[in-house]
Amino acid sequence: MSSDEIYSRIKKNKRHMGPIGHIVLWIIFFIFVLFLMGCGMFTYYAATSPHISYSTLSSDNSTTIYDKDGRVISRLGMQNRDYVKSRDIPENLKNAIISVEDRHFYTDKGIDPIRIMEAAVSNIFGGGGLQGGSTLTQQLVKLSVFSTKSSDQTLKRKAQEAWLAIQVDRNYSKQQILEFYINKVYMGNNSYGMQTASDVMFNKPLSELDLSQTALLAGLPQAPVSYNPVTNPEYARDRRNQVLDAMVKNKAISKAQAESAKKEYIEKGINKKRAESNPTQANEKYADGYISQVIQELQQKGYKLDAGNKVYTNLDMDMQKHMYKLANDSDNGLGFPNNDFQIGATVVDPNNGKVVAMLGGRKQNTLFGLNRAVQTTRSSGSTIKPLMDYGPAVEYLNYPTYETVKDTPYTYPGTNIKVENFDNKFDGNMTMQKALVESRNVPALRTLSAVGIGRATDFLSGLGMTFKKPLTLQNGLGAYVSTEQEAAAFSAFSNGGTYYKPYTIDKVVTPTGDIENFSTKSNQAMSASTAFIMTQMLKGVINNSDGSATSARISGLNQAGKSGQTQYPSEWISKVPYNSDMDAWFTGYTKHYSMSVWTGYDQPFQEGHEITGRQYTIAQNYYKAVMSTASEGLPNTDWSKPSDVVKTYKDGHDQYYIAGHGENQNSKPSSSTSGTQNQQVNNNQSVTKNSQNQNNQQNNGNDSNNNHTNNGTNAPTEQTPNNSNNNPQNTTNNNPQNATNNNADSNNTSNTQTQPDNKPTTASDNTNSSH
The missing domain is CATH 3.40.710.10 (DD-peptidase/beta-lactamase superfamily)
Structure with a gap:
């Protein structure tokens, strides 16, 4: 039924309806119009979506920093990433991730309309940014092809993200999607992928982790710094327990198994020295201070280090060396x-x-x-x-x-x-x-x-x-x-x-x-x-x-x-x-x-x-x-x-x-x-x-x-x-x-200009000064 037909029926039956009936019909009419507009806008945004491929989904999302001549001077993350195939990923880890991130992963089609509507209502009436409602597949798409800058979380990007998630769900199996996600997420300590995090933290592969350690890793991607078990053990324990409870709710494990895993010391088996390490590349030692400034300026501009950006700098690497x-x-x-x-x-x-x-x-x-x-x-x-x-x-x-x-x-x-x-x-x-x-x-x-x-x-x-x-x-x-x-x-x-x-x-x-x-x-x-x-x-x-x-x-x-x-x-x-x-x-x-x-x-x-x-x-x-x-x-x-x-x-x-x-x-x-x-x-x-x-x-x-x-x-x-x-x-x-002092004006410039406190240099009695 077209909008004209609806409008005609409203006029035709207007004299037979009371005030409440009129209001209900007009509400239906406007909802229908908004629906048509939304479909049109979604279609337009979907048509302009970026291309997504196997290479995009499986590649690392580290930030690559280049000198003025286009030579790589640092890859933040890529040097510390070990790819793991689906057959080597324990079922407990898959279940843990699905339970805490996307309970309907195996049945959804890349998006979850109910979650999207809930998030939309929350964002409209809550005044926040366009967040929430993302399935695990949508999270993978965001990590693979979109900037994670908060200013980029627009309606257009959300529509494109949903469209691409549907395409990914059509073209890849659920096991492949899980594999992509597990290898792409940022895990803290400059580590990308859960296999890498397992090696850094526990010095062993995913297949050798117990249930408690597996739940710990599954909960890290949401906030890898806050949930770091070395620096924030209490928050890490709470997050691990949250994952275990989600697994029980999703019937992936029994309540007894969860309670047993919760009793385990949160830092059990963790190699603290390796967990706190930060791998380097050859060029990084030469440009340490410069890269530090680049990172600070990137963050002040709203870019995240795990967004897969290519950063071209003004660095003269020969002079730097x-x-x-x-x-x-x-x-x-x-x-x-x-x-x-x-x-x-x-x-x-x-x-x-x-x-x-x-x-x-x-x-x-x-x-x-x-x-x-x-x-x-x-x-x-x-x-x-x-x-x-x-x-x-x-x-x-x-x-x-x-x-x-x-x-x-x-x-x-x-x-x-x-x-x-x-x-x-x-x-x-x-x-x-x-x-x-x-x-x-x-x-x-x-x-x-x-x-x-x-x-x-x-x-x-x-x-x-x-x-x-x-x-x-x-x-x-x-x-x-x-x-x-x-x-x-x-x-x-x-x-x-x-x-x-x-x-x-x-x-x-x-x-x-x-x-x-x-x-x-x-x-x-x-x-x-x-x-x-x-x-x-x-x-x-x-x-x-x-x-x-x-x-x-x-x-x-x-x-x-x-x-x-x-x-x-x-x-x-x-x-x-x-x-x-x-x-x-x-x-x-x-x-x-x-x-x-x-x-x-x-x-x-x-x-x-x-x-x-x-x-x-x-x-x-x-x-x-x-x-x-x-x-x-x-x-x-x-x-x-x-x-x-x-x-x-x-x-x-x-x-x-x-x-x-x-x-x-x-x-x-x-x-x-x-x-x-x-x-x-x-x-x-x-x-x-x-x-x-x-x-x-x-x-x-x-x-x-x-x-x-x-x-x-x-x-x-x-x-x-x-x-x-x-x-x-x-x-x-x-x-x-x-x-440094962060009173920087970053308006259209990447420099972080420090603004020093003035501390007057004051001489005292009977003193001498030399140049």
Whole structure:
């Protein structure tokens, strides 16, 4: 009967019916119309369903990660999967799975209409996503061809899933479908398939498991982490018992058998060491930190690791291997003092934000451990000066490179806390370029005070560095950022002022062939003239004989950069060797790459975990070794001067200024003559002795600056205060996600940008600071 006929009958019989009859007929009419619409929509969706084949159903669903050239660097799951044929699968396991997952498996036709209707009603009136109602065959289809992203659980996907389940049921026997499912499900511990899980957990095949162990495995796929018998034995026992009760209800076993199996100790026969292991591939050890970041970004984008996706990254595997070998080989010539000495490094393409290599550490004993390249628990030292002090001065105050800055006695406004330089001396008036090249602390703080904390914070924000707590004047000598952040921020100096948010993933291809390409957000962080002027000054840090990073010099290469060190807190100065620091950094760049390196110890307060002597230059030498190789075969391009930048010659050096703001122009007060800078600081950042003392109490003793001289190096070293609310001894957890802050903006970008807590670096009375 057509809808027109129904409508005609309603009109014809309308006068013979009461109000209730009219309502009932209209309800029937609308239900019929909705049914026709649903059939039409289902037909349309079914026609556009992806292809499903034996190969698709039987293959593994691991996530495959590729480098930029399409070479496999990791298969998460595939390397730990043993396929088992139906004839070798115990009947108890089949019965357990059917009992708990799909009691009508042997009689349904791939879908269960009653369960689907129940789930639909629940989803419509419960406001949740489209979930539930799936038969075991539908679950197999979802694992085989569809993304498991929650955002993809749409009406269209549910319709296609049901249609394909019907086709699978028609084309394959129930025993084959069970075989596919048992071999495809994710079982935790990077294991796929129940045969693999049996081998990993019990060190024996499925055929040798007892009833309790079989029920345990059958219940794992629903939540393999939560039901892990090693880490969550109580939840695992409850789930096992639930499976046993379902088997009794389904008459697969007797109640007596179930009760006997429930008495068995949940961890009986489990090889805990193997159950907690995580198999690796050859390439994974080289790209451990990079893969960790890829995994984190994938999960933040809504992708699951057991969805069979192909992930194409921006990784340069040749560079990655070189970085790994330099950090781990004993004959690298870099002078690592011991195996505890650590390193974190990130290389970014400054022209697009692609992270091309990342080293999370050296001498790692566990896969996917602490990724030191993205941790924000260690102060950057003087590498922050171009980003917070001098860059904003050029951008907002139009300072030329020869701007006169004062290197004279200085105390933090509102306190009696003195700031010193590395040599405990003051050189009087000097150019801004000289102050940056030699990394002198006092001129940097005077420059920051002239800029103002507000504008400096805005400048850093434009470079992807946002902080939970307000910045203070002391942060002009060090802030808590990561090597990934610094490599990306310095990239803006390299490319003419554009900040690209760093990201690792280029594209993801789903099992259905859908492709999602990724790029990144960008913004104009500074003018091209600011970027150029900063680059010219940062060249001197490496190339000038009195520069603070001459160890990073690569003969003939156009490059620029900045080094930094961080001193121990004041209460530790007397407990560590003279001239020792906690951290040493170097961040440098060319036209093609930007690289940031951190070196230090995970537990810097342990005896012998101090940076001394030539160890200060390990970060610079590591950068030099990586950048030298990376630059081979690339054009040695220099930076072009923007049209509004004027070149002049002063004090025996080439100097630069922005047209209209240099030479005889007096468009701004000179920092050498301004007597209001300390007042400016008080206006921007109120610092009182009481608040200083409160900070010292809250931070368990803030950092001071210590006299630090050149100790066995060819160039001055630098040292800036360090003050951390975090105990560095707590930074050695093995979860890379614990090493970063997850305030990431993942809007159309795959990068996980860490947002560090700001912990002001505060000096205390009668202390000295060195660069």
